[in-house]
Amino acid sequence: MANAGFSAPVNYWGSITGLTPKSSQDGATSQLAVAMNSKGDVAASDVYGDRIAPSTDFVVTGEVDLSDIELGSVSTSGGKSVMLTQVVVNTQAGQMPTVTLSGISVETSATAQRTVALSGTLLPRSRAQDVADGFGSSDSLTQCNTTFKLEPALAEVKGDVKASDAYDARIEVNGTWTDPTGALAPTAGTNFTITAIAASSNPDSDYRSVTATATKFLELEDASAGE
Numbered sequence: 001m002a003n004a005g006f007s008a009p010v011n012y013w014g015s016i017t018g019l020t021p022k023s024s025q026d027g028a029t030s031q032l033a034v035a036m037n038s039k040g041d042v043a044a045s046d047v048y049g050d051r052i053a054p055s056t057d058f059v060v061t062g063e064v065d066l067s068d069i070e071l072g073s074v075s076t077s078g079g080k081s082v083m084l085t086q087v088v089v090n091t092q093a094g095q096m097p098t099v100t101l102s103g104i105s106v107e108t109s110a111t112a113q114r115t116v117a118l119s120g121t122l123l124p125r126s127r128a129q130d131v132a133d134g135f136g137s138s139d140s141l142t143q144c145n146t147t148f149k150l151e152p153a154l155a156e157v158k159g160d161v162k163a164s165d166a167y168d169a170r171i172e173v174n175g176t177w178t179d180p181t182g183a184l185a186p187t188a189g190t191n192f193t194i195t196a197i198a199a200s201s202n203p204d205s206d207y208r209s210v211t212a213t214a215t216k217f218l219e220l221e222d223a224s225a226g227e
Contacts, residue, residue, distance in 0.1 A: 012054045012077045013084060013101045018064035018122070022098075024056040051161070052080060055102035064099070064122040066131060071150045072115035072166040072220060074106065081110040083164060086149040089122060091129040093142045097122060104152050106164035114166045114220035118148050134173025134214040136187035142209070143176040150220070169218035179210040186212040 009024040037043040054077075066089075073084050084103045091097040099122070120131035128141040138144075150169035154161050173192070177184055188194045196213035 009056060010054070010077065011056050012075055012082050012103065013056060013069075014075060016058075016064065016068055018060060018062035018124070019058040019099055020061045022057045022059050024054065026052045026054050051105045051159075052082070053102070053104045054082060055100055058099045058101070060097045060099065060122060060124045062124055066118035066120045066122060069101070069118045069148075070112075070115045071118070071148055071169055071218075072112055072223065074110050074112045080105045081108060082106065083110070083112075083152055083166065085152055085166075086147065087118060088148075089129075089131055089146040091122075091127065091131075091144050091146075093128050094126055096124065096126050097129065104154075105161070106152070106154065107161045110164055112223035113164065115223045116150070116169050116218045116220050120146075128175075130173065130175065130189075132171050132173055132216070133189040134171065134192050134216065135175055135189050135212070138175075140178045140184075141175055142178055145174045147172045147174075148218075150218075166220060169220050171216045171218065173214045173216075174211065175214075176209055176211045179208045184210050186210065186214075188214045189216075192216045 009021040011021045011024065035044040069087055071084055071087070074081055082103045083106045084101060086102040088100045089097065122129060122131050128144045130138045130141060130144045132146050134146065148171050150166045153165040153167055155163040175186065177186065186194065186198050192214040194212055195215040198210050198212040
């Protein structure tokens with residue numbers, strides 16, 4: 001019998017093959033405007049600019065074709081239109097992978113303006129996976145976290161979004177490798193650049209490790225839904 005005490009997670013992003021929602025947050029915020037009287041006390045107040053910045057955490061239960069997910073796409077849930085702005089893929093040796101999709105509410109009845117599809121394949125395996133091929137080699141990779149993201153551009157009037165767009169899309173891949181000899185120097189994958197200097201930890205240990213971050217900038221394309 002199911003435990004009635006568990007609430008169902010809200011999936012703002014639609015069905016994605018291989019991903020099962022685990023938990024969610026709506027990230028709801030609002031702003032408060034106040035007017036003072038001559039004594040400095042609040043004489044009037046108003047709440048405005050209600051918005052959400054929702055995220056949904058998924059467990060990986062099957063093979064995921066990441067190209068099925070588009071940054072900048074717009075979905076509707078609970079009467080609010082939400083733009084997908086970030087996808088984080090966490091993988092680690094000995095742990096099943098997880099995925100988090102996050103976004104921000106935009107104007108009512110918004111349509112996608114500029115989008116870019118993710119790339120790569122994520123497997124339901126307990127191992128580190130460089131899904132975006134951010135590095136030249138995945139040998140001895142023990143952890144790899146990949147973030148696909150863009151920046152939302154919002155036109156606001158009194159806290160309400162009236163129009164939206166997207167810019168500055170990129171992939172950031174953070175990897176950790178075992179490095180017993182201290183000679184490992186991670187290299188960037190095709191069209192990626194090493195943007196954080198590889199740093200070794202436990203230099204006096206027999207089991208050293210090295211970390212690095214690689215970045216690739218993505219080109220957004222006009223979405224047909226926004227025409």
